[in-house]
Amino acid sequence: MSLEQILEGIPRGSADEALAREVNFETLPAHIAVIMDGNGRWAAQRHLPRVEGHRAGIESVRAVVETSARLGIRVLTLYAFSVENWKRPAAEVGMLMTLLKRYLRLELDTLNRNNIRFAVIGRTDELAPDVLDELAAGQEATAQNTGMLFNIALNYGGRAEIVDAARRAIEAGVAPAELDERRFSEFLYTAGQPDPDLLIRTSGEMRVSNFLLWQIAYAEIWVTDTLWPDFRRRHLLEAVLAYQKRDRRYGGIKPAAALSR
Ligand code: IPE
Ligand code: IPE
Numbered sequence: 528m529s530l531e532q533i534l535e536g537i538p539r540g541s542a543d544e545a546l547a548r549e550v551n552f553e554t555l556p557a558h559i560a561v562i563m564d565g566n567g568r569w570a571a572q573r574h575l576p577r578v579e580g581h582r583a584g585i586e587s588v589r590a591v592v593e594t595s596a597r598l599g600i601r602v603l604t605l606y607a608f609s610v611e612n613w614k615r616p617a618a619e620v621g622m623l624m625t626l627l628k629r630y631l632r633l634e635l636d637t638l639n640r641n642n643i644r645f646a647v648i649g650r651t652d653e654l655a656p657d658v659l660d661e662l663a664a665g666q667e668a669t670a671q672n673t674g675m676l677f678n679i680a681l682n683y684g685g686r687a688e689i690v691d692a693a694r695r696a697i698e699a700g701v702a703p704a705e706l707d708e709r710r711f712s713e714f715l716y717t718a719g720q721p722d723p724d725l726l727i728r729t730s731g732e733m734r735v736s737n738f739l740l741w742q743i744a745y746a747e748i749w750v751t752d753t754l755w756p757d758f759r760r761r762h763l764l765e766a767v768l769a770y771q772k773r774d775r776r777y778g779g780i781k782p783a784a785a786l787s788r
């Protein structure tokens with residue numbers, strides 16, 4: 528929302544405060560998307576089972592959701608489970624779903640207090656009924672909120688989304704001549720939302736892993752070696768500050784170069 532909002536939650540004199548004071552609130556990313564990665568490696572470093580990494584990662588989710596809302600980010604999308612993640616052992620998949628349900632139930636009050644609207648993107652029809660119930664309850668309970676939109680990408684795949692959008696466009700009877708990029712984007716899960724300006728990936732992996740393929744066409748990518756369970760407010764502020772130093776050209780040329788043309 529503002530510097531005051533973000534400073535409210537930060538200890539005076541801390542390094543986070545100094546970072547927050549550097550943020551330009553006029554040029555915030557409208558949409559931040561995060562590939563939360565490295566939970567398994569975090570656990571392995573501690574000789575713990577992988578699920579302990581997922582459990583620890585919930586604290587990072589809390590920190591990022593709260594910090595984003597306080598900054599005044601319009602949309603935050605967290606990649607929680609990909610269509611490819613079903614390849615993992617059933618016990619790990621089950622635990623991820625259990626943690627997600629628990630997170631939603633415990634966080635509803637906080638989401639409401641921060642005026643955050645919750646939504647899910649992905650092939651939700653393939654999820655188990657108990658997970659669907661919890662997701663529906665979360666969306667319903669926060670539907671009236673007018674602040675940040677918090678998307679969880681669950682059973683999400685970028686290619687699957689594009690195929691689903693194409694199917695929906697055909698079903699809606701869109702004529703080929705009518706179909707352009709703007710019209711097509713209305714059939715994506717993120718219809719009506721701004722595209723991510725900033726894409727964050729943790730754990731140092733330099734790939735997009737089938738995340739928001741259409742929407743990240745011109746996103747600024749910021750990769751950190753920090754593993755997801757260690758990611759905190761400081762890292763998000765660092766990402767936003769790095770983003771604000773980028774020179775976004777969208778295929779054009781720098782304004783200075785334009786002057787000397
Ligand atoms: C991210 O951490 C969580 C999900 C993909 C659900 P990982 O579980 O992928 O952790 P690493 O990449 O194996 O360390
Ligand atoms: C990407 O992480 C998916 C999520 C964060 C949900 P993965 O760990 O599944 O990606 P890869 O396998 O390293 O590409």
Ligand code: MG
Binds near residue numbers: 564565566
């Ligand atoms: Mg991973």
